Amino acid sequence: MNIVVLYGTESGNSELIAQDLSDKINADGRSAEVSDLQDFEPESITAENFYIIVCSTHGDGELPNTAQDFFEKFSNFEGDLAGVRYAMFGLGDSFYEETYSQGSEHIDRRFAELGAERVGEYGRHDASSWDLPSDVALEWLPAVVSAADA
Numbered sequence: 001m002n003i004v005v006l007y008g009t010e011s012g013n014s015e016l017i018a019q020d021l022s023d024k025i026n027a028d029g030r031s032a033e034v035s036d037l038q039d040f041e042p043e044s045i046t047a048e049n050f051y052i053i054v055c056s057t058h059g060d061g062e063l064p065n066t067a068q069d070f071f072e073k074f075s076n077f078e079g080d081l082a083g084v085r086y087a088m089f090g091l092g093d094s095f096y097e098e099t100y101s102q103g104s105e106h107i108d109r110r111f112a113e114l115g116a117e118r119v120g121e122y123g124r125h126d127a128s129s130w131d132l133p134s135d136v137a138l139e140w141l142p143a144v145v146s147a148a149d150a
């Protein structure tokens with residue numbers, strides 16, 4: 001099972017997390033690659049891969065700039081993603097009470113609408129916490145990889 005770690009970011013946190021997750025997966029003897037959502041096409045999604053999406057929240061509960069073109073294409077994409085499995089890790093800041101961590105949820109909803117299955121816990125990093133983003137993500141990762149294997 002190849003793992004594709006996709007990220008959407010505006011200030012770089014999600015990219016760093018995606019790279020750290022991929023490095024850890026590869027160090028553990030599995031195969032992972034990282035892709036920026038702005039270089040990724042919905043048509044390339046396949047059930048042969050497992051997807052981890054790392055994406056922040058900007059604007060008013062919206063996607064970061066680098067994920068917006070992808071999301072427009074994904075919204076218009078009408079492929080059947082039955083059999084595709086994925087995990088989500090959302091970034092946000094609970095300072096923004098009403099819109100906390102909602103950016104990634106736009107992508108999550110569209111995966112679900114197209115028939116894909118989310119596995120594992122929905123990971124989150126809160127910029128108002130003292131936790132380092134990659135520490136939280138690396139702690140979240142093992143259960144997700146186990147769930148992907150199941």
Ligand SMILES: Cc1cc2nc3c(=O)[nH]c(=O)nc-3n(C[C@H](O)[C@H](O)[C@H](O)COP(=O)(O)O)c2cc1C
Pocket residue numbers: 008009010011012013014015055056057058059060061062064091092093094096099100101102127
């Ligand atoms: C202008 C701006 C708007 C933001 N809006 C939200 C928001 O509506 N909800 C939220 O949970 N976080 C919001 N955030 C917090 C970011 O999601 C958080 O800082 C995240 O770690 C950024 O990750 P990135 O570097 O991958 O873009 C906002 C941050 C900025 C700078």
